[in-house]
Amino acid sequence: MRTSLLKNLALFIASAFCFLGAVAKPSRPVVIAVSTEPSTLDGQAVIDRNSRVASGNIFESLLDRGANGQVIPWLAESYKAINDTTWRFNLKKNVKFHNGEPFNAEAAAFSVNRIVDKEYKTQRASYIENIKGAKAVDENTLDVMTDGTNAVLPVQMTQLVMVPPKAAKEKSFGVTPIGTGPYKFVRWERGREIVLSVNENYWREKPSIKEFAVRVIPDPQTQISALQAGEVDLVLDLLPEQAKLAPKFISVPATEFSYIQFNAHKKELADPRVRIALNLAVDKVTLAKTIYQGHGRPMDAQHLDKAMLGYNAKIKPYAYDPKRARELLKEAGYPDGFELVLHAPIGRYLKGEETSEFVAAQLKEVGVKVKIQLHEWNAYRKLGRIPGKEANAFDLKYGWNSNEWFDASRIVSHITCDGTSSKLCEKKIDELMDKAIQTLDQKARDQLYQEVWATLNKSPHAIYLLQQNLIYGLAKRLDWRPRLDDEVRVAAMRASQ
Amino acid sequence: MNHSSLSAFLLARLRDGLLVLLLITLVIFVLGHMIGDPAALMAPVDASEQEIARLRRQLGLDRPFTEQFATYFGSLLRGDFGQSLWQDRPALTVVLEALPATVLLTLVGLVFAGLGGSLLGVLAGARPESALDRCANFLSITALSVPNFWLGLLLIVIFAVQLGALPTSGFTSWQSLILPASALAIIHGARVFQLVRSATFEEMTKPYALVARSKGLPERLILWKHILRNTAVTMLTTIGWEYVRMMGGAAFAIEVVFAWPGIGQLMIHAASRQDFPVLQAAVIIAGAFVIVTNGIVDLLYRYLDSRIRAA
Numbered sequence: 001m002r003t004s005l006l007k008n009l010a011l012f013i014a015s016a017f018c019f020l021g022a023v024a025k026p027s028r029p030v031v032i033a034v035s036t037e038p039s040t041l042d043g044q045a046v047i048d049r050n051s052r053v054a055s056g057n058i059f060e061s062l063l064d065r066g067a068n069g070q071v072i073p074w075l076a077e078s079y080k081a082i083n084d085t086t087w088r089f090n091l092k093k094n095v096k097f098h099n100g101e102p103f104n105a106e107a108a109a110f111s112v113n114r115i116v117d118k119e120y121k122t123q124r125a126s127y128i129e130n131i132k133g134a135k136a137v138d139e140n141t142l143d144v145m146t147d148g149t150n151a152v153l154p155v156q157m158t159q160l161v162m163v164p165p166k167a168a169k170e171k172s173f174g175v176t177p178i179g180t181g182p183y184k185f186v187r188w189e190r191g192r193e194i195v196l197s198v199n200e201n202y203w204r205e206k207p208s209i210k211e212f213a214v215r216v217i218p219d220p221q222t223q224i225s226a227l228q229a230g231e232v233d234l235v236l237d238l239l240p241e242q243a244k245l246a247p248k249f250i251s252v253p254a255t256e257f258s259y260i261q262f263n264a265h266k267k268e269l270a271d272p273r274v275r276i277a278l279n280l281a282v283d284k285v286t287l288a289k290t291i292y293q294g295h296g297r298p299m300d301a302q303h304l305d306k307a308m309l310g311y312n313a314k315i316k317p318y319a320y321d322p323k324r325a326r327e328l329l330k331e332a333g334y335p336d337g338f339e340l341v342l343h344a345p346i347g348r349y350l351k352g353e354e355t356s357e358f359v360a361a362q363l364k365e366v367g368v369k370v371k372i373q374l375h376e377w378n379a380y381r382k383l384g385r386i387p388g389k390e391a392n393a394f395d396l397k398y399g400w401n402s403n404e405w406f407d408a409s410r411i412v413s414h415i416t417c418d419g420t421s422s423k424l425c426e427k428k429i430d431e432l433m434d435k436a437i438q439t440l441d442q443k444a445r446d447q448l449y450q451e452v453w454a455t456l457n458k459s460p461h462a463i464y465l466l467q468q469n470l471i472y473g474l475a476k477r478l479d480w481r482p483r484l485d486d487e488v489r490v491a492a493m494r495a496s497q
Numbered sequence: 498m499n500h501s502s503l504s505a506f507l508l509a510r511l512r513d514g515l516l517v518l519l520l521i522t523l524v525i526f527v528l529g530h531m532i533g534d535p536a537a538l539m540a541p542v543d544a545s546e547q548e549i550a551r552l553r554r555q556l557g558l559d560r561p562f563t564e565q566f567a568t569y570f571g572s573l574l575r576g577d578f579g580q581s582l583w584q585d586r587p588a589l590t591v592v593l594e595a596l597p598a599t600v601l602l603t604l605v606g607l608v609f610a611g612l613g614g615s616l617l618g619v620l621a622g623a624r625p626e627s628a629l630d631r632c633a634n635f636l637s638i639t640a641l642s643v644p645n646f647w648l649g650l651l652l653i654v655i656f657a658v659q660l661g662a663l664p665t666s667g668f669t670s671w672q673s674l675i676l677p678a679s680a681l682a683i684i685h686g687a688r689v690f691q692l693v694r695s696a697t698f699e700e701m702t703k704p705y706a707l708v709a710r711s712k713g714l715p716e717r718l719i720l721w722k723h724i725l726r727n728t729a730v731t732m733l734t735t736i737g738w739e740y741v742r743m744m745g746g747a748a749f750a751i752e753v754v755f756a757w758p759g760i761g762q763l764m765i766h767a768a769s770r771q772d773f774p775v776l777q778a779a780v781i782i783a784g785a786f787v788i789v790t791n792g793i794v795d796l797l798y799r800y801l802d803s804r805i806r807a808a
Contacts, residue, residue: 036766039583121555121585125548174585190594191758192668217666217756218765219646225653226665385546420546 029195029211030478030495031232032488033223037191037216040174043161044115047123049236053488054194054214058098059161059179062089062108062142063154069307069406069484071154075103075162075180076142081440084149085132089142089157095203097164098184105136110165112144127159149438151445155405182207182491191216196490207491227473233495234480235473236488239350240293246473251295252482254470255404257303258296258349259462260342260359261397261414263423265388268338269395272459277328279318279463281366282359286320288466291354295469301460302453303401303411305467307484309442310408310449315457317464325366337367344372344398345380350468356398359463370396388423400468404485408449409437415452415461424461510795514788521784522573522777526566529773569777578781579774583767588774592760592782598668599752599759603743605674606681611736613682614689619728621690622697623720634694637687645747649680649754666756677755681748685739689732696731700724730801737794744786 038051043059046052064074073079076089095103112134115122122128131153132145146153167178177185182204183196194214198207215232217223224242226232235246243249262269262278269275284298298317304310329337340363344356353374360370375383386393403410412433417425429452436448472482479494536553553559572579578588621630640648656676657665664673700706701724709719749761756762760779767775 036769039770040585118551121552189758190591191598191762215667215756216758216762218753218762219650219756221650222653222666222754222756225650225658226667229657229661229665231657231665231667 029213030209030234030490030493031193031213031215032234032236032490033215033217033226033232034236035216035218035220035223038194041177041185041188041194042163042168042174043177043179044111044120044124044163045122045174047127047159049486053236054185054196055161055177055179056181056487057183057196057212057490058177058181058185059163060181061158061161062091063157065158065406065483065485065487067483069305071158071406074158075108076157079154079157081153082143084440085146087144087146087153088137089144091140091142092203093140095180096201097167097180098178098199099164099167101164101166101178103162103164103180104139105142106139107165108142108162109134109136110168111162112142112160114163114168115160124159127156129156131156131160149440151437151440151442152405152407152409155407183212186211208494209490212490224473227475230475233475233478234488236470236486238471238473240295240471242473243293243295243471247476248474248478249471250474250480250482251469251471253297253305253467253484254486255305255308255402255406255484256468256470257299257401257403258352258355258465258468259299259303259399259401260465261394261399261421261423261462262460263388263393263395263397264425264459264461265393265423266395268334268340271332273328273332274334275460276318276458277325277332277366278363278368279460280321280325280328281368282362282463282465283320284317284465287355287358291351291358292466292469295471296466297469299464299467301457301464302408303403303464304408304453305403305406305484308403308406308408309446310453312450312453315453322362322366329366329368334367337369339369339371340395341371341373342396342398343380343383343394344374345377346374348377348380349398349400352398352400355465359398359465384421393423396463406485408452409433412437415456422461424459426455426459428455506796506799507792510792514785514792517788518781518784522570522781523566525777525780526569526773529776530562530565573781578778581767581772581775583770583772583775588772588778591775592763592778595758595760595763595779596782598757599744599748599761602674602677602752602757602759603681603740603748605678606685606743606748607736607740609678609682610684610686610689610739611732614686615693615732615736617686618690618693618732619697619720619725622694622728623701623716623724625698630694633690637690640683640687641691645680645684645750646754648684649677649751652676652680653754666754668758673755673757677751677757680751680755681743684747684751685743689735689739692735693728693732696728697724700727730798733797733801734794737790737797740790741787744783744790 032053034050034053036050038054039046041051041055041058043055060075062074062076063071066072075092075095077092079087079089082088091105091108097103101107112131114120115124116128116131116133130147130150132147134142134144137143144153162180164178167173175188182199182202184199186195186197188194193216195211197211217226220239223235224238224245227235227246238246238249243251262275264270264275288294288296288298301315301317302312329335342356342360344352356372360372363370383394384397401411401414413419413421415424416422416430416433432448432452436445439445439448470482470486474480477496480492483489536549536558569579580586581588581591584591617633621633624630653665653676656663663675667673706719706724709723749764752759752761753765760783764776764779767779
């Protein structure tokens, strides 16, 4: 009697555990883990990646990016500049917002005017620079007016999302967002998850994944555990050493370029030969292989990917050549080297501190003694803005340049004489950059930027390190090719059960 | 305890509590302003000084410190904790929304810490150097020596990843509660165990226990009737203290590891976005919890103590 009771009990416990397991893993929607919770889902207000995972699937823009990062028509069928300060967009017909409001020139004009309004708080400030406003010409034609000639307007329009006029006027728009995109907002449980479901009336091909959730998991170790346990399907931004723990991982070149900026106003660094020497002294290949375990590659001595406007295919990374570096330093009058301070932020960039140490060690090999100074982020940013000629300006500064514009114009503030972060002054570069931003013809603009990089190659503004990778962790069942811009588009994913 | 002394006691506690809260408010406000500039953090990386200045004006961060504190404190008195910079809604609402999850987690953790720690503590203290005592002692010392978050990660790897029996993180079903509550119960139960064990051991050697034993009372009766009554006060204060420790930060680390949607996780997000109003509100609310818990423990202590004296 007693043993059978025990047996029954054991059986009961065992079945309870099976039941637990079964409950824990029903056929569930696709889940994407993010490390911080979005502040709002209003697609016009925020820019950070964690917010875009949700809002980027709800909202769409007039233009978008194709597979190679090129600007392509989206909610607009075509566009062109009709004069120096006006761009005309022909909009797609028969597109509706999730709440039934029609998407037309009226709505598009409202969307542009809403975000450029000074009273409207947006983190997307750089995406509305030099946009004055917009007006509807007729039902399906929109004019966007710029402040002076603005050659990057098409780039800006890829991130300026369309919102429905009626709903967007409500205060609750940020928590009940409505767009034209492939997914509709379902619910948001603060601190837990955001659930979206497929838009049945989507104007393009309907996505195969019917529902997905964005779950907040702050700890990177817990994220990978959740992926291993099969609770989430996609984890963004794995650490290099975590990649192999994921059921599947994809490592893709990102629009992030790490570099060590020179203060070319400093006596020793004023000579371009010295700056070239320091570029030659650093072994970028080993840096990518060791510290980043292969998740990155030496950039082509320009903060651009092949797909980006202004990329100069003739420019290659400076080869690792410490012997030549020493010769150049000697020629420049520094046979015994000199001392510099390298500034880096704490905990901001993946392996930033380690990379700084690596570079310092390599520069020592050619006689340049580098002391590393770490800063808290805000102090670091302030330091970056001190003009190069002032006594407390930095010598060297480690950072990442994120070129989410896919356009060389993004770097203007780093290389022109008056640029907010610039520590270099080359007349020729200023002229080229000025001319380029005034040039509406994209091919001609491309040529101008290529020339900028060619000029910088003879007078580098930085030690060009790596084009960094983003590492995504995927569940076995998920099939997805990440985009070059780091948008997470669920419509392009497939999931088997 | 008569009524007048009770009300005097309560009034004194209330006064002290409010004073402590005021201090907390001041400290957190000063700290918040020393740490950094939320406008610079909220602005995009390449924003110009003008853009940052515009944002700072919008947020009211350009006004003098004293003016900001006076405005803040004035609104606090009206129950207005300010607007969350990050979520753009009342900071108090943001915190109160996250509070139930924290209360649920900490209370469940506390119940198991209290029951488990006390029971094992009494048993081990009654039979020092027994197998049970050595074993429980070893485990509790181990639990107290490892960092909280590490214990949490260990539980996740064993029970969620390897065995697949429980969810790793989040709060999607009641099973989600088991691992984080266990982590809290282990960490805090370990300390309850240590204190109850030594209190029991001490009581066992006191004259009244010897007298009871010499009278021929069975050991079990001595333990559960006499000893327990005297260790109850220790148990209670220890458990109260452990709750204070949880709400003072220990539970927050566990929340972050387990992605538990409570105020600990909220504070981490708020801190990374330099959202002062939410941080301030969360610290003040957590502070209020600590103060109220302390008050309740004091009250119960007086009550139990007077009963013990009366007995």
